[in-house]
Amino acid sequence: MHPLMHQRVTVLEAVRARMNTTTVDLFTRIGRRSPVQQIRYQIVGKGPGAYQVTERSTGQVVGERDSWKEASNFAQEMESRADARALIEGSGFES
Secondary structure, eight states, X not given: OOHHHHHHHHHHHHHHHHHXXXXXXXXXXXXXXXXXXXOSEEEEEEETTEEEEEETTTOOEEEEESSHHHXXXXXXXXXXXXXXXXXXXXXXXXX
């Protein structure tokens, strides 16, 4: 990747992380729960029989599958894990 493009990607990742942190901090200060993002993972077709599951907030590819059904199942599994993680973190029962 070209150095300028790499720098831009790095800066955008930092801005996204800061934005998410700031949003959570704001809602914590006012004593309300942060709004839940509707869909965390998106399936992107990359050709015949090639599907990528990407995290919408970062644009990072978290997995690749050979069929739409497999990609959909994987995305749902990732959503469930993220929901469980958020529930555990919100309950104070972190291990």
